[in-house]
Amino acid sequence: MKTDWSCLSKRLARMKHAYRRSIHAAIAIACVFFGGAATAGDLCVLVPHFKDEYWLSVAYGIEARAKEKGLTVHFFEAGGYRALSHQVEQIAACEGLDARAILIGAVSSDDGTLLSAVSRAATHRPVIGLVNELHSDALMARVGVDWSQMGAVIGKHLARTFPAGMPPRHAVLLTGPGESGWTAPLEAGLRSGLEGSALSIDAVLSADTGNAEQLRILEKALAGGSTPDVIVGSAPAIEAAMALHARAGSGPLLIATYISHSVARGLVNGSVAAVPFDNPMLQGRWAVEAAVTAMGGVGRPEPIGPPIELVTKGISPSTLKMSPADYFPSLD
Structure with missing residues (x-):
């Protein structure tokens, strides 16, 4: 052939x-x-x-x-x-x-x-x-x-960042709806990668992966008064968290579960710590x-x-290949 x-x-x-x-x-x-x-x-x-x-x-x-x-x-x-x-x-x-x-x-x-x-x-x-x-x-x-591998890449990175022996740290996972098929394996891989570390996932919130829906679950995750040390979230969730992060001047460590143009910009300016690139x-x-x-x-x-490659903050804008910024397909 x-x-x-x-x-x-x-x-x-x-x-x-x-x-x-x-x-x-x-x-x-x-x-x-x-x-x-x-x-x-x-x-x-x-x-x-x-x-x-x-x-x-x-x-x-x-x-x-x-x-x-x-x-x-x-x-x-x-x-x-x-x-x-x-x-x-x-x-x-x-x-x-x-x-x-x-x-x-x-x-x-x-x-x-x-x-x-x-x-x-x-x-x-x-x-x-x-x-x-x-x-x-x-x-x-x-x-x-394999979305379990996407989660495992994140979990292992966070396990290195928060190894056993450190004071306990807390994270929330903001993800897509369960029926989508990728959310369960991603969460399982994430938890597997975190085993033995000082970081635990205290809450998992899910919604459709539109910006408005993911913003709502982000607000819910932060409504209790205690801010998590780490937010692991879908690209739209991390985009929303970046906006809150910018207004506050500081905030939790932000880890995206997959890439988007907004997440890539966050990696470049340092507001997003890491993402698995598929x-x-x-x-x-x-x-x-x-x-x-x-x-x-x-x-x-x-x-x-x-x-799957783990990409961390401070990358060059040319490192990740994605669609042009002005691209949108014609729909039937």
Whole structure:
């Protein structure tokens, strides 16, 4: 099979040597598996919402790679993780468009109605799992990282920061809704990584990952009067905490559970201490490669995703590759 080396990111040269080696190997493996010619056609891409900037980078990666492959992309956003019926309707809309493949960032990992809709759509074209866990045997491929590893990377970093023997420290976790599929493994990985440290998670609050919803649970976490030593939160939660941090002049240590443009700016100016970087743009590109391969009748049972790198504050703005600041996909 011919390898399409154009999927090697130019950003590799700017990354740390060890990480560059690991991601180079991962990309090479993905390129060998996915390498193959595409024919023109339509892709349908379903995401929970674009209120969370993370999905903008995923979409940009999809759009850029699809253009290189001569594919047209139709983007649909459900409106949030609680918009289950809307996402089911959007699957039907993709069927009506006669899309050659569907890429789905699922709003639920195991809802029966959604799983039935995916199975129905998959009888006529490949369906690819995108970022979020979806417990469906109908998927031809899954592109995304292991969210328990995302949590473990954070937990181990905090365990080094607050080792056993220090005075006890306290954290809160602000995360997405349980039905999303990524929140439970992330929390489990975080707690595993923290084992034996001086830091404990005193509260877990969850909501949809829009800015307003995450601000509300942040306010709830701080309403008791005692300020936690650490806030571990989704990108929108940390964005809200950054604003409070700036007004107060000081505050808890802020750790994001995934990257966004706002979190990246916080890393640069030092208001965010760390985040695990899972390269959402590259995941978007790989999802297109998976769709092209699946359109050729070849699936992949095991998920594929980039290596996870812990990124800490004070980085250069050019270190993390994400979508342009003014990018927003055209929606169907």
